[in-house]
Amino acid sequence: MKAVVFDLDGVITDTAKYHYQAWKNMADKLGIEIDIEFNEQLKGVSRIDSLKRILAHGNQLESYEPAEIERLANEKNEEYKDLIQLVTAADLLPGIESFLKELKAHGIRMAIGSASKNAPAILARLGILQDFDYIVDVSEIVNGKPSPDIFLKAIEGLGVAADEAIGVEDAEAGIEALRSAGIYSIGIGVEGDTTLTSTAELTYELLQKLN
Ligand code: G16
Ligand code: MG
Numbered sequence: 001m002k003a004v005v006f007d008l009d010g011v012i013t014d015t016a017k018y019h020y021q022a023w024k025n026m027a028d029k030l031g032i033e034i035d036i037e038f039n040e041q042l043k044g045v046s047r048i049d050s051l052k053r054i055l056a057h058g059n060q061l062e063s064y065e066p067a068e069i070e071r072l073a074n075e076k077n078e079e080y081k082d083l084i085q086l087v088t089a090a091d092l093l094p095g096i097e098s099f100l101k102e103l104k105a106h107g108i109r110m111a112i113g114s115a116s117k118n119a120p121a122i123l124a125r126l127g128i129l130q131d132f133d134y135i136v137d138v139s140e141i142v143n144g145k146p147s148p149d150i151f152l153k154a155i156e157g158l159g160v161a162a163d164e165a166i167g168v169e170d171a172e173a174g175i176e177a178l179r180s181a182g183i184y185s186i187g188i189g190v191e192g193d194t195t196l197t198s199t200a201e202l203t204y205e206l207l208q209k210l211n
């Protein structure tokens with residue numbers, strides 16, 4: 001094992017609450033009801049696909065032209081960008097800071113394979129941007145999760161083979177993407193090749209056992 005590929009939202013930090021807040025305001029404006037349970041379906045899903053799911057949920061998908069969908073998605077993102085200004089190092093999920101340190105100390109390469117175009121900004125706010133050897137630029141990716149493309153790009157960027165990497169994910173679509181990429185998965189609160197209930201359980205020792 002030479003590398004670990006991390007999802008961002010739900011693994012490194014919990015930005016889902018800010019995505020939800022911004023989507024909820026947008027849905028209210030559109031007269032569509034969404035709740036926290038529906039929000040689960042948006043985890044790991046790209047911005048445009050999230051909006052399409054919300055519109056479909058409100059039976060409004062047919063009513064919008066692609067350009068209008070684009071405009072609404074941008075509007076949501078502007079609000080989201082304001083909300084993530086609240087993120088600080090205190091928002092790292094349990095155990096992540098020490099896990100990253102351990103990996104670094106053992107020369108394990110690290111990448112971020114997130115569906116979020118805001119990933120670099122969030123990592124900078126968390127104070128861990130420099131810890132990663134590679135961050136997938138999702139604007140270059142055609143197919144989001146559950147397609148393997150994001151994770152294939154991550155291992156290509158790190159220069160490692162799929163069987164030399166381990167992926168950490170919290171969403172079903174992400175686990176599926178890792179599986180299709182041929183990368184061993186650790187699921188956080190979701191079933192993976194190894195399943196954990198919390199990021200606090202992530203340690204270098206655990207990775208050694210998976211080897
Ligand atoms: C995250 C979130 C999704 C969000 C997506 C795109 O994925 O889980 O809810 O829609 O990124 O984010 P943005 O609108 O910032 O580009 P991940 O892959 O980090 O779990
Ligand atoms: Mg996630």
